[in-house]
Amino acid sequence: WNTLRGAAAASDRFAGVAVNADKLDDPVYEEIVREQFNSITPENAMKWESVEPERGRYDWAAADRIADYADANGQQLYGHVLVWHSQLPAWLGEGDFDAAELREIMTDHIATEAGRYRGRVDRWDVVNEAFNEDGTFRETVFYDKLGEDYIADAFRAAHKADPEAELYINDYNTDGLGPKSDGMYELVKKLKAEGVPIHGVGFQGHLVLGQEPDSMRANLQRFADLGVDVVVTELDIRMETPATEQKLRQQAREYKAVTDACLAVDRCDGVTVWGASDADSWIPGWFEGEGAALLYDEEYQRKPAYYATRLAF
Numbered sequence: 340w341n342t343l344r345g346a347a348a349a350s351d352r353f354a355g356v357a358v359n360a361d362k363l364d365d366p367v368y369e370e371i372v373r374e375q376f377n378s379i380t381p382e383n384a385m386k387w388e389s390v391e392p393e394r395g396r397y398d399w400a401a402a403d404r405i406a407d408y409a410d411a412n413g414q415q416l417y418g419h420v421l422v423w424h425s426q427l428p429a430w431l432g433e434g435d436f437d438a439a440e441l442r443e444i445m446t447d448h449i450a451t452e453a454g455r456y457r458g459r460v461d462r463w464d465v466v467n468e469a470f471n472e473d474g475t476f477r478e479t480v481f482y483d484k485l486g487e488d489y490i491a492d493a494f495r496a497a498h499k500a501d502p503e504a505e506l507y508i509n510d511y512n513t514d515g516l517g518p519k520s521d522g523m524y525e526l527v528k529k530l531k532a533e534g535v536p537i538h539g540v541g542f543q544g545h546l547v548l549g550q551e552p553d554s555m556r557a558n559l560q561r562f563a564d565l566g567v568d569v570v571v572t573e574l575d576i577r578m579e580t581p582a583t584e585q586k587l588r589q590q591a592r593e594y595k596a597v598t599d600a601c602l603a604v605d606r607c608d609g610v611t612v613w614g615a616s617d618a619d620s621w622i623p624g625w626f627e628g629e630g631a632a633l634l635y636d637e638e639y640q641r642k643p644a645y646y647a648t649r650l651a652f
């Protein structure tokens with residue numbers, strides 16, 4: 340196979356990428372997204388602050404463009420994200436709502452957004468980053484006012500709005516076995532037992548070179564055994580810059596290890612990388628002195644990790 344999407348599809352998986360609508364105007368970027376990937380995730384365009392900057396005023400331009408792009412190019416669409424404490428519009432983040440009103444705001448938002456893309460989104464991240472590192476629930480505007488029930492309520496609202504979509508809960512630092520993934524595991528087990536419409540668990544996979552967890556396969560498998568699908572949703576493997584040949588070779592091995600872990604688990608549907616190239620990556624802006632985390636370099640040239648991932652699929 341000479342593309343990631345070809346290799347992934349031959350293994351009945353997807354190779355996904357996070358995209359930005361405005362970058363699709365760049366022909367080099369656009370060609371990589373179209374030729375190499377069979378699933379796309381809007382990096383920011385479907386977040387609450389992007390779609391509802393003022394209460395009741397929606398702006399779907401960027402999200403629509405990405406959804407149309409996926410349709411035009413035979414790609415699956417991974418919706419990201421309905422309920423998350425981050426990148427909330429100011430009116431919501433700073434607003435002081437009582438529990439009943441907040442619950443209504445949340446379920447209205449889900450009904451509106453998931454309803455708009457009904458039948459077009461294959462998977463939705465319904466709830467993102469609900470956990471602390473120790474596996475307890477993160478104290479967010481939603482948790483503080485609504486308690487842990489906000490999670491089940493969000494899934495029910497999403498299922499009502501788009502009964503065909505696969506509904507995911509997503510988090511970071513849950514890739515391997517550990518207290519945080521234990522917290523996630525207990526929650527998913529409970530939601531399944533209660534008949535809540537949850538279909539998958541997303542593992543973001545924001546990894547640090549040299550710290551790729553060797554328990555990833557076992558971890559993905561234990562979730563699959565609960566009767567949900569699993570996906571690596573936001574993979575990048577960052578390093579201290581500048582990159583060296585040696586670091587890039589190690590990075591290739593770690594991309595292969597993550598892809599292998601997914602392929603070893605029947606219910607692992609695919610792997611999404613969090614950006615097309617190192618020029619598009621969120622890492623340098625968020626982690627000082629780190630970068631070079633993706634499959635293409637800043638000049639859009641394929642890195643060792645690209646070839647290792649394609650081969651692993």
Ligand code: XIL
Binds near residue numbers: 382383467621
């Ligand atoms: C990041 C985007 O990549 C950045 O462009 C944005 O400024 C901040 O958010 N976990 C998630 C993603 O679920 O939505 C985040 O994306 C990265 C961490």
